[in-house]
Amino acid sequence: MLLTLKAKLYPAVEQKKKLVDTMEQFNNACNSISKIAFELKCYNKFKLQQKCYYDIRKEFNLPAQLAIRAISKVVESYKIDKTCLHLFDKFGAIVYDQRVLSFKGLDKASITTLEGRIVVPMVYGSYAKLKMSRIKGQVDLIYIKGDLYLCIVVDVPEEIPLTPEGVLGVDMGVVNIATTSDGVIYSSDKCNEVREHFSKLKSTLQSVGTKSAKRHLKKISGKERRFKTNTNHIIAKQIVQVAKDMNRAIAVEELTHIRSRTTVKKAQREQFGKWAFSQLKLFLEYKSKLIGVPFVSVNPRNTSRECSVCGYIDKNNRTSQAEFKCLDCGHTEHADYNAAKNIAARALVNMPIAVCPKGNLNRKPTPLVVGY
Numbered sequence: 001m002l003l004t005l006k007a008k009l010y011p012a013v014e015q016k017k018k019l020v021d022t023m024e025q026f027n028n029a030c031n032s033i034s035k036i037a038f039e040l041k042c043y044n045k046f047k048l049q050q051k052c053y054y055d056i057r058k059e060f061n062l063p064a065q066l067a068i069r070a071i072s073k074v075v076e077s078y079k080i081d082k083t084c085l086h087l088f089d090k091f092g093a094i095v096y097d098q099r100v101l102s103f104k105g106l107d108k109a110s111i112t113t114l115e116g117r118i119v120v121p122m123v124y125g126s127y128a129k130l131k132m133s134r135i136k137g138q139v140d141l142i143y144i145k146g147d148l149y150l151c152i153v154v155d156v157p158e159e160i161p162l163t164p165e166g167v168l169g170v171d172m173g174v175v176n177i178a179t180t181s182d183g184v185i186y187s188s189d190k191c192n193e194v195r196e197h198f199s200k201l202k203s204t205l206q207s208v209g210t211k212s213a214k215r216h217l218k219k220i221s222g223k224e225r226r227f228k229t230n231t232n233h234i235i236a237k238q239i240v241q242v243a244k245d246m247n248r249a250i251a252v253e254e255l256t257h258i259r260s261r262t263t264v265k266k267a268q269r270e271q272f273g274k275w276a277f278s279q280l281k282l283f284l285e286y287k288s289k290l291i292g293v294p295f296v297s298v299n300p301r302n303t304s305r306e307c308s309v310c311g312y313i314d315k316n317n318r319t320s321q322a323e324f325k326c327l328d329c330g331h332t333e334h335a336d337y338n339a340a341k342n343i344a345a346r347a348l349v350n351m352p353i354a355v356c357p358k359g360n361l362n363r364k365p366t367p368l369v370v371g372y
Contacts, residue, residue, distance in 0.1 A: 001156050001289055002136060007124040009109070009148040015120055018113040019148055022066075023091050023141070025114060029060040029070045030088040034077075038085045043078045045071060063112055065099045091143040093151075101139050109150060111141070122150060145221075159292030164249040167296075169344030170239060170284065171303070171336050172252065172277045175321055178235050179336035181344040182242070186235050191228055198224045228276050236283035243293045250288055251347030252281055253300035298346040307331055308341040 011019060033052055042048050049071050057067045073095055077086045100112035110119050140151040169181035178186045198220065205213040243250045255277050281297075288295040304324075306313045312328035319325050324335040 001158050001286065002153055003156050003286065005124055005152045005154050007109075007122045007150045007152055009150060010121045010123065011118070011148065015118050016148065018115055018118060019111065019120075019141070020091070020143065022113040023094055023143060025060045025062060026066060026070055026094050027088045027090055027092045029056050029062055029067065030074050030092070032056065032059070033071055033074045034086045034088070037074055037078060041082075043075055043082060045075045048075060061114055063100065063114070065097070066094070066112065069095050069097065069100070093143075094141045096139045096141060097137075101141075103135065145218075156290065158289050161292045161294055162244075162247060164247060164294050166246070166248040167251050167344040167347045168239070168243045168246070168248045169340040169342070169347065170250060170252045171340040171343055172255065172280055173336055176336050177231070178239065178280065179334070179340045180239060180242070181337075181340040183334075183337055184242075185334070185336065191231060194224055194227050229279065232276060232280045232283050236280060236287050239284060240287045240291065240293055243288070244291050249294035249296060249347065250284060251296050251298055251343050252284060253303060253343060254297040255281070255300060296347050296350070298343055298350075303339045303342045303346075304335060306338075306342050308333075308338045308345065 009019075033048070033056060036052050037043055037048055040051065042051065049068070053067060053071070056062065056070065057064065060067075062070065073088075074086070077088075096111065102110045104110055104119060107121060107123070108119050109122050110117050134154045134156065135152055136155045137153050139153070142149050142151060167181070171179045173179065173188075175188060176185050177188045177191065201220065202217065205217050239250065285295050302313050305315050305317050307317060307324075307326035307329060309331040310326060310329040312326055314327050317324060317326055318335050320335075322335055323332070324338045325332045
């Protein structure tokens with residue numbers, strides 16, 4: 001499996017200036033190439049290279065391979081949308097390959113700049129295991145709030161998938177981030193508290209409009225997003241570990257395009273718009289593959305309306321966000337817990353499971369609040 005490892009660079013003052021200047025020139029070159037490509041409607045890498053390579057090298061003083069990388073970056077961007085001119089940020093990422101970036105052991109990187117190569121120290125998280133043989137393909141140099149990072153693509157070995165003896169269903173929601181078919185509920189109370197705090201703070205600072213307020217806005221930029229990302233990592237790690245320990249597969253709903261299919265009240269728009277269900281699913285999927293836990297997606301249709309006991313489906317079965325009461329058999333329980341059991345049952349039907357899921361599926365759900 002290919003994953004991205006983010007390593008922080010610690011350049012000296014002169015080294016940092018060289019790297020930042022290189023980024024600026026690289027992206028200026030990208031803007032120039034983009035204008036040529038858009039005017040000529042030429043989006044083929046080799047044809048575009050023939051038309052502008054020497055001019056770009058001469059005008060922006062880029063090393064040969066960086067000029068090639070700039071052309072490639074422009075061409076890649078136009079693969080998505082050819083209807084408008086693409087302009088690149090002043091400090092947009094530089095995509096390095098093995099010709100212009102190499103590693104000197106696991107703590108230093110040799111990077112090409114406008115003024116030649118420099119060797120820069122780097123540090124990455126202690127939880128990450130980096131081996132030179134695992135580094136694959138290109139490396140991105142990015143600039144975030146005054147710091148430089150390398151995004152390194154590494155090939156991480158996956159464990160042999162286990163033969164599951166059951167399925168752990170996971171229902172993802174707005175009020176509760178995740179609810180499992182074991183009855184464990186991961187509440188979004190803390191996330192909502194953080195979201196409301198930053199929304200009010202940003203609104204206040206924007207209305208003030210002073211230099212100090214703008215500095216404060218810049219300082220808190222991204223904090224809410226990072227908190228939610230960390231929360232999703234914690235939840236995904238716990239769910240995957242439970243599935244691994246109990247020798248079960250993980251099943252989730254396929255919620256792609258749910259925002260376009262769903263309408264909410266005006267007061268709920270911000271909360272619904274910032275619902276990071278896709279990120280949580282991605283974390284669950286890659287963490288599962290790493291330790292050999294099978295991962296499947298199921299059709300979400302009527303999972304919240306179907307009774308997990310008798311199978312009766314009616315939109316009135318769900319009396320409120322948290323309450324489910326079957327109009328046919330009278331079964332009552334937490335609505336998200338009921339949906340999680342339906343997800344597990346649907347996955348169980350479509351998978352070669354050796355034994356039915358273990359444990360009591362009718363026990364009361366256990367609410368958890370994460371992120372503290």
